[in-house]
Amino acid sequence: MDLDPQKAYDTVRAAWQQVVENETQETTPLLGTDITQQLECLFQYHLKASPTTSGPPRGETAYLLAWVHWVRWLTTLTGEEKNEAQAEYAEEIDRAFIASWRLRDLSLAPEAFRLPARLFQRLEEEGWTDPKLVQDYAGLMFGLALQTNSTNMLHEADRRSRQALSLVQESDEAWPVIASNRAAIMLKLAQDTGDYDHVKEAVRLGRRALSRLDEPPEVQAIYALQMAQLLLTQYEVSGQDDDLAEAIEISSSLLRNTDLITADTDLLDIAVTTLQARYERTSDPNDLAPAIEFQEHLVAQRGEHNDHYILGQLLSWLFSHTGNTDTLNRSIHHYEHAWTLGQAEDVPLPSALNGLAWMLKRRFEQTGNSQDRDTAILTSRQAISLMPNDHPALPSALGIFTATLHSRAQATGSMPDLSEGLAAADRALQLPDVTPTNRAIHLFNKAALLGLRHRNGWRTDNNELELALGREAIELLPAGHPKKGLYRINLIGGLIGRFRHTAETTALDEAINVGALALDEVPPTHPYRAALCSNYALTLFISAQHTPDEEKLRRAITLFNEALTRLPADHPSTAILLVNRGTARSALAADNSPEGEQDWAAAARLETAPPSVRITAAVRWARNATARADHKTALIAYTLAIHHLTNLADPGLERGDKERHLFTWSHLTADATAAALDADDPESALALLDSGRCVQWNTRLQNADELARLAETHPDLAASVRRLIALISAQDTLEGLLPTMDPLALDLN
Template sequence: MLWAVTAWTTTGVERMRKAWLAERAQSAMRRASETNSEPDLDAAVRLLRRLHRATAHTDDGRTSLALSHFLLQRYELSGRKDDLDESTALLETVCERSDLPTALRPMAFHKLGTVLMRRHEASGADGDLRDAEAALRQAVSLHPPGDLRDQATDVLGVVLRMRFDRWGGVDVLEEAVAMGRRAVAPPGGVGSDRFSALNNLAVTLRIRNEHVGRLADLDEAVALGREALSVIAPGHPRLPSVRFNLGQALRLRAARTAPGPRSEQDLGEAVELLLSAAATLPPGSPERSRASAGLATAYRERFDNTGDERALEAAVRWTRDALTRAAGGRADRYAMLSNLGMALGARFRLRGSTQDLRDALEALQEAASALPDDHAAKPLVLAESGMLLWELHQRTGDRATLDGSVLVQSRALRLMPPQSPEVPGRRSNLGLALRTRGIRTGSIEDLDAAVREGKAAAEAEPRGSRRRPMVLSVLAGSHWARFGSNGERADLDDTIGAAEESVAGRSAADPGRAEALRTLGAALAARAGLAGNEHDRCRDLNQAVAVLREAAGTEGTAARLLVDSARRWGETAAALEDWEDAVEGFRTAVGALPTLAWPGIVRADQERLLAENDSLAQDAAAAALRARAPETALCLLEQGRGVIWSHLLDAEVARAEIGRLRQTPEGAELADRLEAIRQEMDTLDPLGPAGHPSAHASDTVG
């Protein structure tokens, strides 16, 4: 009898302890749901773990489901992958139970699919993605009609979109869109989570636009994103994500439409939304790195549209921030590496820094190696890598590097879906590499192929698109190169026609406009040499001078292009015997030499770039003498030969300033850092002297 009383008492205490734990866990869960703060989530997880251990033999699955939910919520905030693994293990055990109550079974599969989806995002494991799809299809089939089934349908649509991102397949993408539409179809949507279904469908439509090219998808994505933003509760933890996705849709619409007030407004709003998302997401959140990456892309596109160097610097800075936050095996790290490669490639084209080219190639090659051959993103990463190999050839003159560029870009196009809106631009870039090889080797077959790729790109790129002027500029360059080989008037006329259309399709602020103007000016000057009468000759020469002058005066023009355009301006004005204008063109070219060989690149690169223009100062002085301005001639000669000397003088001044800085206690550390940077710049090795005259790549399409 004593034993029975003791047993009853022990059982009673145990029941009281479990009840007390359950009550505390309920309170902690309510608080964590309200605040979504890491300390409150920690408390909820800690208490639910204790309750789970205490009820291991009696729990019907509810405690396991609750614990898995808050582990996932904590992961969303902190990015702790062990939370995903623990949540997955709990849910897999629950789903395998034969005694699981019927009412809990659809929710268990629903949560398992969601957690596996997140784990795939974090690690890229293919098995997690397949298992997530299977679990969510089970959940959709088990849920009775209502909000919960709509929510499971919504998440299944997201998983199908991820499957498309991973392996492609238009049918999979179409099913993802259908699932998204089904989730948002019921009046009132999916309860309080309607914003989520709207947001997810908007993302899927944006992805479909990227791969199929329907502009209507972007318009609908923007409208759905705005609706999601209007119905989500203020302060909701998913609010930054909704802002981010709307910003991405606006950014892409700006890139897909012709330059003008609408695209500028879309891009400006996109930057504001992405900045807001990056600022409000918790530092440890996995979404934070995506927000930084999206913001970097928006800034790079702003640079593409305006030539604003500050936007390019912001793009590099935000991409590095994204990579830092994505450290540790994130599955989408390849995308951030690719973005970094493109941003550094753009900065290289603007400034000519060998280190930027090296870093860009390294980032893209790492991104390509991280992707399996069947990944849907592989073609774009290969295409970007191929264009940087072309850039590398421009520096080294290495034939194998150029062959590698053609090979890699050709492979990228073979892997790319034919309906992808990326195809025209990438064919244009391949044409550029083929053109370069044709010029280097004298291969008319390569030049013919370059023109063929350029024409196909121009025919496929819709009129009014932002990329069409770029494609036309490259096509003009290929016709110009073939004219140089065969001398046929038809190629010269096609050069002028394509260049004129390219110029007409660009705004005055478009930095790529200068490249098209330069090609147009060169072709007009060549046509003047073939003119049958003096009237036609002077007409073409005067028009050539006008467009070359405009090219040299375009804000944001790369230094190499500026020098080349201004030099041609001077030479063409000299052909007209307008010596004062010729001096002005040559003066502009000589004045840009310090920018061309700026101190931020290594000494050997400075010398190589100046060697490409070794006769410029003499030509400028000769024009000044013909203009009866001997003092100007002397100044231009001195200015042309004193570029590196002036940099050395500036360096001596900098060293003196660093020395004075070191004399103050508060400046000693800063002086040491500046000196270390200076020494690093002095010891960087260049890639080697260019073996051939340079070409410009302001209109490569990325």
């Protein structure tokens, strides 16, 4: 539909007057389909009009277009429809600028455009021959592009910066600054357009310019930061470690200036990003401490939801190395804060829920609080519900969800959890464009869930599928891939399971070969090196038990020693390593080993360890002492075991969990009582017997559903039962719950 420019002018001018005269500055009259059509007509007329063209006055038209388009662009920066408005009015800022250029009196233009428009007019008059003025104009356009996200302004800055560089020789005094600014514009253009063809040239320019710059320290730091950004971008394209190392060196040297740490968030961003990138390649924990320090400054200075998210992620990586409870809780805190801030800003961050779910699962593994485990499942499920199929974090979210369901199914044997976990793994495998690494992760998740089915009865077909999935995952990764060795760790579990149920020595031999390969592939600094050493040592121990081999036993003990050196002394997994090393030492010494007994005693007393591991350690310690006729030591060990037994029946556990855990140790009360009698201590025998019976009674009486049904028909009896529960519970002295762990089961992290 053809519109009359004069009518369009009158319509737009009337709408503008309505906005100007409105004290509330309501911009609605300038929005909407009709006014957009009128503006389009008027803009096209203005572009084509000459001094002799009939229609509205050109000067007033330029003024009206400049301000109306400027106000329409400003509208995109506020309001509930911010993202939609930015898409709908994307050209507004460019049209406002073009109209401003055509004003004879530039003081009438929006203030942001006055200086670049004046400089443009001057350069037009002088012929664009002064490199410094051309560079100044390119810089002003670059600043506007950064402020407004205008692609056209960025391209104009790119064109003029190239022109400025062509006007000087490299030997000229002005060349380093012009070249550095040209490199900055090329970097931004590559980041915005995804065209990285010129990044290599930008790095070349930036490096040569930086070596010749002679500027005040604060200006020199800006150009050095830009160089670090260029190197990081080139690293993301090329994957060359040298680029990353140089970027880290530049940013780290800048941050030795404490004033910059508190003043320059861009520098802190680059420093954290480079250290993150190197850690993801090397798993070197030495990069985490400075990255966390710098990110803490960003949280303190800026405190945005993404700042908390990154800090939560860094702390989660550090926890994987240290097992430190404070680090774990800090990670959870920052993930929670990232999610809360994102919701408040109407920018939900499902990746924060992802990280939160994972760390809640890790805290469950450390403390045994089933509420953390169940909350992790709910949180992970919520994260997935917020992600479309093409969300970049969905593969990770499905992997975490599968892992949390695996954790609960491992404790409870829940078939619904197994089924839901397998469905999640299958969905992850069917996602479009799944990378080989992600596919390998999901194949192993599925394999681990299939491995749990063995608890409901060994099935050869399940095990064969489990092993096939594991082998496929390993084959997906090229030689030298940093995760190839990690996936071999998991394959060992399926192979040992097969040997235990079928006595096939080929499975045991393959497990040994897989462990040897993984040992060469997983570097000493990797957080899962301890798990690998533990699993491989256990494989050698089982092989030495099947076919007596003293050399394998010694090799297993050496690997257990290495695993223990890789973990802090109070790490929750330290106890299981002590239990297994003690068993291997005992086997090597032909039983009654004092070294084995020392390991079991240390594991039984380790407060951070899961209670089932501490019970296992205490029982082995007690039996070894009994074999030596040291009944007093045996009584000490059995007393510890009964003490830990109360945690296995914590009221927070589901009934199935309680019954399975207590069934495993159904003999413990009788054995402890007998040990007390052997030690000629009848009072302790009676106390141990009462404690064990209290745990059993507590478990039977703490079923809420049964109590509720009883209360419906016999409220007086229900009240009596509750009083009885209270009396029995008063005898329990330990608080908290720790998860059950089979001390001979392989770590399938």
